[in-house]
Amino acid sequence: MRSASLALIASLLVVAACGRAEPEVVLPLPPVADERLAQPPLAPPEIEISAAAARTRDALVQQATRGSLKGLAAIAARSPDFKSNLGGQDHERFWDLLRRTGVDPNRKLRDLFEQPAGLREIDGVRWYVWPDLAARDAADLIPEKLTFQERRRLEELIGEEGIEHIRSGEGYPGMRTAISEEGVWIYFVLGQDGEG
Incomplete structure (x- = not known):
């Protein structure tokens, strides 16, 4: 009787197994890469600078290429109000000191002019500011207000420490330069890596 019971149980298991479909195997798909991460940052719309500002920029690039402080x-x-540092030091001496400490003002200036320009109006005068992000108000630089591409560029330019400065309400903390519409060089400050 015991073997009959075992045979009955075995038959029921076979019938039950035949009645059920094989479990469906679902393989997860590999994650789809966010293509925005693989693409270089999109350049912002180019601002057309005045002819006078372009002449000054070109003269600055020429001197910087020569390595001429x-x-x-x-x-x-040429501009009595020009700023290169917060301490009011002589520009050439300040830049020479930076160069001796490993920060090359000529290279930094050339790097700035490779960035897109931003536009700012100060007392009715248009200033072209490099990089463009330095032309924005601090409140407009908070990463959550920027596009993905702008956030990425901002982090490349000033790093996490610079972003923390912005979050605390400070303006753009990195190197930057500006030329007025009339071609007057307004400032060239190195920010966190030169004035710290």
């Missing part, structure tokens, strides 16, 4: 200082001297 004296040439940069001569252009800066």
